[in-house]
Amino acid sequence: MNSTIGRNIRRLRQHCGYSQQELAKRSRTSQTWICRLEIGDENPTLGSIKRIAHALDVQVVELLRERPEQVV
Numbered sequence: 001m002n003s004t005i006g007r008n009i010r011r012l013r014q015h016c017g018y019s020q021q022e023l024a025k026r027s028r029t030s031q032t033w034i035c036r037l038e039i040g041d042e043n044p045t046l047g048s049i050k051r052i053a054h055a056l057d058v059q060v061v062e063l064l065r066e067r068p069e070q071v072v
Helices: 002-016 020-026 031-038 046-056 060-064
Strands: none
Touching (some): 002 031, 020 031, 020 046, 046 060
16 A cells, blocks of 8 residues: 555656655655655555645545556
8 A cells, every 4th residue: 555655646746746855845744754655665644645635736535546557
């Protein structure tokens, strides 16, 4: 689940044009923690997921939703 959340955070963050630092500022977290979330090394709480979703202007489900891998 952590890797799914991390991939979704990265995809949505990049779609918004935010750096990890900008997302950290908007979600009241640290850039290091955002980085660790994106690589799946952290277990986010529901509260932190809500703050990140709010910072990205998406519903929480968008961070939790499993998406098929992109074929390159």
